[in-house]
Amino acid sequence: xxxxxxxERALRLINPVPxxxxxxxxxxxxxxxxxxxxxxxxxxxxxxxxxxxxxxxxRTTFASQTAVAGVVSLAPLFALTEPLLREExxxxxxxxxxxxxxxxxxxxxxxxxxxxxxxxxxxxxVGSDLYLKVNGLLGTFASGVVVSGSFxxxxxxxxxxxxxxxxxxxxxxxxxxxKAV
Amino acid sequence: xxxxxxxxxxxLEAAGKSEKELPKPRILALRTPALELLSKRVKESAxxxxxxxxxxxxxxxxxxxxxxxxxILFDLDHxxxxxxxTNQTLTTxxxxxxxxxxxxxxxxxxxxxxxxxxxxxxxxxxxxAYTTAxxxxxxxxxxxxxxxxxxxxxxxxxxxxxELLTPAGSEAMETTKAGGA
Numbered sequence: 001x002x003x004x005x006x007x008e009r010a011l012r013l014i015n016p017v018p019x020x021x022x023x024x025x026x027x028x029x030x031x032x033x034x035x036x037x038x039x040x041x042x043x044x045x046x047x048x049x050x051x052x053x054x055x056x057x058x059r060t061t062f063a064s065q066t067a068v069a070g071v072v073s074l075a076p077l078f079a080l081t082e083p084l085l086r087e088e089x090x091x092x093x094x095x096x097x098x099x100x101x102x103x104x105x106x107x108x109x110x111x112x113x114x115x116x117x118x119x120x121x122x123x124x125x126v127g128s129d130l131y132l133k134v135n136g137l138l139g140t141f142a143s144g145v146v147v148s149g150s151f152x153x154x155x156x157x158x159x160x161x162x163x164x165x166x167x168x169x170x171x172x173x174x175x176x177x178x179k180a181v
Numbered sequence: 182x183x184x185x186x187x188x189x190x191x192x193l194e195a196a197g198k199s200e201k202e203l204p205k206p207r208i209l210a211l212r213t214p215a216l217e218l219l220s221k222r223v224k225e226s227a228x229x230x231x232x233x234x235x236x237x238x239x240x241x242x243x244x245x246x247x248x249x250x251x252x253i254l255f256d257l258d259h260x261x262x263x264x265x266x267t268n269q270t271l272t273t274x275x276x277x278x279x280x281x282x283x284x285x286x287x288x289x290x291x292x293x294x295x296x297x298x299x300x301x302x303x304x305x306x307x308x309x310a311y312t313t314a315x316x317x318x319x320x321x322x323x324x325x326x327x328x329x330x331x332x333x334x335x336x337x338x339x340x341x342x343x344e345l346l347t348p349a350g351s352e353a354m355e356t357t358k359a360g361g362a
Contacts, residue, residue: 002288002289003286003288003289004272004288004289006270018246020258021258024257024258025275026273027272027273027274028273028274028275028276028279028283030274031279031283031285031286031289031291032279032283032284032285033273034285037285129271142317155288156284157252170209
């Protein structure tokens with residue numbers, strides 16, 4: 001999908017049909033909100049467990065990041081063109097090199113210090129850093145960390161059937177502006 | 182376009198006056214002001230597309246100087262700007278601020294009116310780089326020299342000349358001049 005198509009399709013969903021002058025304002029509004037609409041699409045799709053196939057369209061396995069002294073920075077993943085959807089990190093699958101079991105995310109660093117069963121990996125996200133506890137040890141893990149999770153799509157990744165949902169989101173987001181013009 | 186003789190005869194007929202009452206030079210002198218007034222009225226009407234044509238322009242450093250385009254009557258809501266070679270439509274936004282800070286998608290080229298200039302945002306996010314030749318479909322002021330008044334407006338042109346021969350008509354012309362294009 002390209003942004004111009006999304007804008008024109010969303011414009012057609014607005015009722016009552018805007019005049020030509022109103023369309024100019026609405027085109028501006030629609031173009032400006034495209035980034036917010038992409039995030040909203042990612043959010044809705046990530047939470048739509050009823051349509052697991054749609055959900056999979058906006059999930060990916062990111063390139064492995066390297067942990068140093070039990071901490072791995074996920075900042076590179078948040079800075080990608082199609083970034084990891086931070087608020088859905090809880091639903092991400094995170095694996096550490098050499099650990100078979102999936103990492104269990106804990107709410108904060110304090111929770112990491114509590115005694116936990118060995119053989120599991122635990123983590124707590126603080127800012128963009130993921131603090132790790134492996135086999136009961138904090139501050140030691142130094143190897144690869146692979147995250148599979150939801151991402152915010154660029155227009156290229158908004159393929160059918162996501163395009164329809166995206167266009168509807170855009171129209172919904174611009175509704176207040178449509179009423180005002 | 183009507184000849185001088187045709188204009189004079191039609192004006193005399195429409196005004197119900199003789200050549201003695203309305204000397205030919207007076208009628209002929211009003212042809213150009215009537216064309217200007219008519220062009221501006223068409224631009225403001227629902228039928229504005231009836232007097233639109235393509236103006237070729239070459240942007241310099243992301244800007245098009247509208248004041249340098251002869252006889253253009255530019256209206257952001259009614260004009261269409263396209264790439265000359267491909268006919269790809271550039272997208273209108275409402276302001277320079279939107280171009281600068283609207284975080285617009287990079288798969289479109291946008292433009293906004295900034296005073297007497299058009300400012301163009303290219304796909305790289307620059308507002309000072311665009312130089313691709315464009316054509317602007319916009320309303321124009323018809324002239325005698327170009328003989329470009331569409332035939333469908335000949336009658337209206339005659340009526341406008343007759344109108345300008347009256348005191349109220351002269352006032353209308355003055356109002357239009359004061360209002361500018």
